[in-house]
Amino acid sequence: MTSALHSPAAPVRRCDILIIGAGPAGMAAALTAAPSGAAIVLVDDNPAPGGQIWRDGPGAHLPPLARAHRERLAGLPNVRVLTGTRVVGLGDTPATDTAPALLLEDGQQGWTQHCGRLVLCTGARELLLPFPGWTLPGVTGAGGLQALIKAGLPVRGQRIVIAGTGPLLLAAAHTAREAGAQVLRIAEQTPWGQLAAFGLQLPRWPAKAVQALPLLHPALRAASHVLEARGTNQLQSVRLQRGTDEEVLECERLACGFGLVPHTHLGQMLGCALNDRQGLAVDAVQATAVPGVFAAGECTGFGGSDKALVEGAMAGHAAAGDTTAALALAPQQARWQSFADALHQRFALSPQLRSLLRPDTLVCRCEDVRHADLAPRAGWIDAKLHTRCGMGPCQGRVCGAAAQFLYGWTPAPAHHLLAPARIATLAGIDESTP
Numbered sequence: 001m002t003s004a005l006h007s008p009a010a011p012v013r014r015c016d017i018l019i020i021g022a023g024p025a026g027m028a029a030a031l032t033a034a035p036s037g038a039a040i041v042l043v044d045d046n047p048a049p050g051g052q053i054w055r056d057g058p059g060a061h062l063p064p065l066a067r068a069h070r071e072r073l074a075g076l077p078n079v080r081v082l083t084g085t086r087v088v089g090l091g092d093t094p095a096t097d098t099a100p101a102l103l104l105e106d107g108q109q110g111w112t113q114h115c116g117r118l119v120l121c122t123g124a125r126e127l128l129l130p131f132p133g134w135t136l137p138g139v140t141g142a143g144g145l146q147a148l149i150k151a152g153l154p155v156r157g158q159r160i161v162i163a164g165t166g167p168l169l170l171a172a173a174h175t176a177r178e179a180g181a182q183v184l185r186i187a188e189q190t191p192w193g194q195l196a197a198f199g200l201q202l203p204r205w206p207a208k209a210v211q212a213l214p215l216l217h218p219a220l221r222a223a224s225h226v227l228e229a230r231g232t233n234q235l236q237s238v239r240l241q242r243g244t245d246e247e248v249l250e251c252e253r254l255a256c257g258f259g260l261v262p263h264t265h266l267g268q269m270l271g272c273a274l275n276d277r278q279g280l281a282v283d284a285v286q287a288t289a290v291p292g293v294f295a296a297g298e299c300t301g302f303g304g305s306d307k308a309l310v311e312g313a314m315a316g317h318a319a320a321g322d323t324t325a326a327l328a329l330a331p332q333q334a335r336w337q338s339f340a341d342a343l344h345q346r347f348a349l350s351p352q353l354r355s356l357l358r359p360d361t362l363v364c365r366c367e368d369v370r371h372a373d374l375a376p377r378a379g380w381i382d383a384k385l386h387t388r389c390g391m392g393p394c395q396g397r398v399c400g401a402a403a404q405f406l407y408g409w410t411p412a413p414a415h416h417l418l419a420p421a422r423i424a425t426l427a428g429i430d431e432s433t434p
């Protein structure tokens with residue numbers, strides 16, 4: 001990474017536009033807003049910009065578009081990229097400010113960041129659904145395995161089973177194969193009919209069709225889902241449902257992903273409403289209903305990197321005050337939104353996945369809360385009060401989304417703190433007003 005992309009030692013505590021998340025959406029927002037001359041701060045908790053799809057690391061191969069975005073950002077004097085920096089909560093917002101202040105923390109310090117406009121590009125995370133054995137070492141998310149391989153995890157020669165739903169399974173399988181792993185099975189829960197219907201729609205987005213073709217793999221099976229991960233201290237085999245049959249495969253790794261969940265906690269803490277896809281609700285120029293706050297990309301609903309790029313550009317224009325330029329991108333946004341709609345329609349989760357759990361299957365792995373403890377509870381708050389579900393280190397990010405699918409509960413976001421913060425960060429809140 002070039003020095004221009006390193007976090008500065010002394011943070012600038014006020015900027016014109018603060019962007020949270022340096023994935024495709026956040027990078028596009030910064031690049032689009034930069035010609036306005038606004039002072040921009042782009043924050044990401046990863047060591048390098050790129051987000052999920054352009055994640056960097058010793059095992060990653062960045063595509064030219066990702067490299068071009070990074071190089072352009074590094075050359076902009078009015079854009080500060082703060083990597084290794086995360087939002088831990090809300091700051092005190094002076095009455096004169098239009099956008100909310102946020103509490104940020106990096107490896108050395110915490111501070112309150114004030115801004116004129118705030119753009120949320122916080123992306124999405126995988127939906128991990130519990131099943132017997134899902135907490136065994138060797139079992140990860142599908143995107144999680146991909147991220148580990150990009151970070152340098154050696155998988156050469158290992159036998160891997162990938163299960164769940166959606167195009168991310170094929171992308172994860174491709175990454176694993178490139179790293180020398182043997183992909184034994186890609187178990188896609190969606191039936192062949194739905195997959196074929198999705199395939200027939202793909203020519204509407206030729207770039208996606210071109211991306212998808214090389215990812216197809218002979219180990220792909222439709223109407224197939226995981227039943228159980230087996231092993232004592234380590235994964236040894238996986239039991240899968242295949243249509244009306246079952247199969248057992250011996251393997252070293254199982255990677256499961258059941259789609260993506262928009263990262264909305266920060267937006268919800270700020271008072272943003274959700275849309276019917278559980279993403280942050282925005283208007284025609286990506287503005288949320290909270291004054292001064294915009295949102296773009298996967299946090300408004302999953303739909304892939306092209307949708308994230310165009311929405312990021314729209315939010316960048318709008319945050320810089322050019323709503324005409326933002327609206328001019330509406331046809332492109334509609335085109336990628338229709339791709340997102342097709343994904344939602346064709347890869348809808350099967351209700352069968354709710355019946356994988358046994359009474360002793362852990363649902364909240366941070367606090368060791370079993371399905372039998374949760375099933376009788378009336379809702380998320382009741383479950384938290386009686387079982388500590390969602391009160392561990394992940395703060396409900398994993399089990400909250402699972403509980404929503406399994407029990408139909410609506411996990412409530414935190415009120416003030418988004419993530420565990422250092423005492424020094426919290427103690428310094430009052431001194432940090434610019």
Ligand SMILES: Cc1cc2nc3c(=O)[nH]c(=O)nc-3n(C[C@H](O)[C@H](O)[C@H](O)COP(=O)(O)OP(=O)(O)OC[C@H]3O[C@@H](n4cnc5c(N)ncnc54)[C@H](O)[C@@H]3O)c2cc1C
Nearest residue numbers: 021023024025045051052053086087123143297298304305
């Ligand atoms: C695990 C995973 C793997 C994926 N792999 C692929 C793939 O191989 N191919 C593909 O087409 N799509 C993939 N996707 C889908 C991918 O998310 C989108 O295509 C694209 O990356 C979305 O861009 P985005 O900018 O909206 O979000 P993201 O790329 O997710 O970027 C959001 C960024 O915000 C940061 N962030 C979030 N909250 C905070 C906070 N509180 N403080 C600081 N930073 C924060 C995140 O760390 C992240 O870097 C993957 C998704 C996931 C979850």
